[in-house]
Amino acid sequence: MKITLFEQAAYRYFADDFEQHHESVCTVPYSLVDRARVYDSMRDFLDELMAGARAGFDGLTVTEHGQSSYDLMPNPDVVAGALAYATEQENLPTAIYPMGRSLGKSREPVRVAEEYAMLDVISGGRLVAGFPVGLGYDAGINNGVPPLEIRPRFDENLELVLRAWHDRDPFAWNGRFHQYPIVNIWPRPQQDQPPVWITGIGNPNTMRMTLKRGFGFNYFGFAGAKLTGKRIFDRFWDQADQVGVPRNPYRLGFLQTVAVADTDAEAERIYGKHIEYTFRKGLGAIPQERLAVPGGIDIRGVRALLTDPADFGFYYQMRTGTFAQLAEAGVVVAGSAATVREQLIEYCRQYGIGNLHVMLGFGSLPKELALRNIELFADEVAPHLRDLWQGTEFEHHWWPERLGGAGPAALPGGQNGHVTTKEAVLS
């Protein structure tokens, strides 16, 4: 089991009634912040991630969100660059894992290939390369991409990035959205190919694509895994069966917010208000029309969501969610180390999860509490999870070889996993 420390760089000092007056994205006024506290929020976020690396987490995971107050992260590669160098300097064997650059949003896909190659070089081959399609508001509003083009842009940009990494010779790219006369990036990645992970929200076509192409699939449990987990993960493994690939847990990642204390009661006491801050002022304050922009979700997905909105879990109540409700829905797993590990082991066993991304710093949580959460998790929870899939026939093909990864997976049909272009898979 690989366990990464995940954080978002939230502004930590909003007033209690923030979410009653503002959305957390797009129009949220910058006049609400104190610039010194922006610095503090960013510095503490970085310090906490570095503490995670020192505490033995297998990776450091961050996301991309432009024009957002809950994640000050227009480009996660900037932060990943800082982490890559600092961890290299301290000789910390942790994966640098942006989850990552949104390819449905990016109008500069070669830049994305270059940044990831840079990260892989700086980290000496520790990059795990995440590619989300991109949230509707981020691609559509923040970057002005017509929503109907978000998915086709993702598809084109992914091919271009992969080819820019592995083609030996310069090539011309004549795409629907981008044209480049010569693609010949310097540097190329250190790894033959950094492991590729795609983040999805439940679209079976995205799941299928990752399985066919030999990529990992990440699911973020922000909407409450007790409500959505079974639906999403059953769907994923059904797709794996249909595609004809083994149910290898290492190809699946799950992100969960976790709060560990000495007792369950203490967890509620010290983390409760910060958990409420996180979700009321973060995801809960992203209006529905920012997430579901017309054309950004395929018509079959729109029909599925309008007929049965359960894939969105607790999202609809999040803006006023209480700690008790958030815990009940599984948005957060909080309690003593015993409580937390019991719940996480159950999720991982039941759903076949081989990569757990734990959000241990969140919202307004002060640095000293985040560090305590990180330490308690590392000392009292992680050791009980790490060997979960030990002794099974499965190997981890979606992890850097320098960090113990087993090299690329075989694709359906037994092809060599290094060959990852769409044409090669389909031919």
Add this chain to the structure above:
Amino acid sequence: MTTEAVPAVSTRTVSVWDGRLTVNVRVAGTGAPLVFLHSPIGLVWDQLLSRFADHYTVYAPEFPGTSVDDPYMGHVIDTVPDLVLAYQEVIEALGVRTPVLVGHSFGGMLAAELAAAFPSLPAKVVLLAPLGLWSDAAPVTNLAAAAADQVPGLLFHDPTCAAAQMLLTPPDDPAAAVAGAVAMVWALGCTGKFIWPLPDRGLRGRLHRIIAPTLVVWGRQDAIAPVSYADEFTSAIGGARAAVIDDCGHLPQMECFDQAEQSISDFLG
């Protein structure tokens, strides 16, 4: 708003763009041809179309992707120039010559683009609250990005009016309500390719090419495209005139049918 008998509406399907694009066209009435291009929410057969059918053969193409039988036609055409050529092919495939060209909102932008690209194509042009221009002083609201509860007030000056109720009240049957919502969302997505994030693909530079007599109809309280654009259209199109309707929003032919219809019939003669 009076209710009128809806004429018999048939569907013709034409194949254009070298066979890659199939377009469903709703057809009604008899007489000289009139082509109607609908708004971003999809084709709604309203009172104005029924009235047109009293005097014209009305051809109302469903925008690619908005026909229930083939939503993925929305992925075929990527640019405004190609879209204009494809629509010219649709009109030709229908066997229609020099029609009256009427367009509403996004359809008004498309009608203006067609009339600018093919100046001798239309006999006359009627633009109902057309999109297509952008001024920083009068930002156009992106309907597709709006919150659901804002939509009635964006479309209508008086969201409680009968026309608003008729257009926006979901059917009682839950399955039909979902189907209607899905259709509207997808129509906004398909048309959004050409008007998202801002409805400006350079039309201003082409409007001078329109030579057909042109009427621009605008609701004074249009909350999507401010009425100030009426002047911009009429000053850029030689000989165009505007009819501005008081107490009226972005759907003048629905919210203020009598005034809109009067202006249009005076213009068309």
